[in-house]
Amino acid sequence: MKKALSVIFAALLVLCCMIPAFAADPSVGAPALCIGKNSSSFGAYKHVFIIGIDGVGQFFERADTPNFDRIFANGAVKYNVRTEVPTDSGPNWASMLTGVSYYRHWIHNGNSGEVRRDSSTKTPTIFCVARNAMPNAELASFVNWNNINYGMIETDIGVTEHQNSSDDALTDDICAYFDAGNQPALFFVQIDCVDAAGHGYGSESTQYYDAIHEADGYMGRIYDAAVRNGLMEDGLFIVTADHGHTIAGGHGRFSKRESLTTIAVTGKTVVNGGKMDLSTRDRDIASIALFALGIDKPLHMSSRLPANLFENTAGEPRQMILEPLDAIISPFMWIVTLFTPDR
Numbered sequence: 001m002k003k004a005l006s007v008i009f010a011a012l013l014v015l016c017c018m019i020p021a022f023a024a025d026p027s028v029g030a031p032a033l034c035i036g037k038n039s040s041s042f043g044a045y046k047h048v049f050i051i052g053i054d055g056v057g058q059f060f061e062r063a064d065t066p067n068f069d070r071i072f073a074n075g076a077v078k079y080n081v082r083t084e085v086p087t088d089s090g091p092n093w094a095s096m097l098t099g100v101s102y103y104r105h106w107i108h109n110g111n112s113g114e115v116r117r118d119s120s121t122k123t124p125t126i127f128c129v130a131r132n133a134m135p136n137a138e139l140a141s142f143v144n145w146n147n148i149n150y151g152m153i154e155t156d157i158g159v160t161e162h163q164n165s166s167d168d169a170l171t172d173d174i175c176a177y178f179d180a181g182n183q184p185a186l187f188f189v190q191i192d193c194v195d196a197a198g199h200g201y202g203s204e205s206t207q208y209y210d211a212i213h214e215a216d217g218y219m220g221r222i223y224d225a226a227v228r229n230g231l232m233e234d235g236l237f238i239v240t241a242d243h244g245h246t247i248a249g250g251h252g253r254f255s256k257r258e259s260l261t262t263i264a265v266t267g268k269t270v271v272n273g274g275k276m277d278l279s280t281r282d283r284d285i286a287s288i289a290l291f292a293l294g295i296d297k298p299l300h301m302s303s304r305l306p307a308n309l310f311e312n313t314a315g316e317p318r319q320m321i322l323e324p325l326d327a328i329i330s331p332f333m334w335i336v337t338l339f340t341p342d343r
């Protein structure tokens, strides 16, 4: 066991040394800039809501979540979706928004608070892709952790951005935004209270599960505001998380508690009780959102549409060739996860 682990770590070390070589190769799946193609036939949905509950990982299932339960009673839910490693917020929110692995976007907690991005990026967000396809659509991102608005979403594509350091007040702001008649085609939310409890008390604590219950209340209010404003008639509602927490509290590494997360989806064409498929990753939220809006996925994205999610819709193959680093590192990471004791 120890020998196997040392071999894996040695291999990883070699791979890490190769990263700059790969990263410097512009021929590796280099996309045209912000290349969402104009789509004349839009999809089944006019509104896609992505509600990110920071730090919940796979643990919705173990908390008292009456809103999650009612919202997704007829939806598709998967609790063991693989995240990006490092299992941190920056890499994972960025992969969901860009549809590529961490080894393509290289966005982490540090640089997302320092470096702004615009539409000249080679790894555009789904906001940028949606903007190209829908020049006049309302697009919005309401977050507690401002790095998402500051360092992930492009500055020059007209996304309505809002930040509030209180989840409760942020939820009020979101409800007021819907009640004022705004009808976003793409709407992203990040709620922070669970991550704070995870850092403070760990993923076996009462405080952690109380915080998931609290976040469930915010999610319910956001959903109800969307419903009462008619946005869910053609709306797809997604709840997810960027990573989980260890028993002691914290994240960033390989354990299942850190590196498995949830994707829950409801909408009029979602398979009732759909479980998605084994290879579903959190970055696939990019494909799910674009598919729902009827926007062609840019060719450089390695996200894919999971099977058993939308009615009469097959899953897509993952284009591993687009992500040579991820194709090599990710299986090693998964082996390490499988060998990492519960922590």
Ligand SMILES: [Zn+2]
Pocket (backbone or CB within 6 Å): 054, 055, 088, 089, 090, 195, 242, 243
């Ligand atoms: Zn996080």
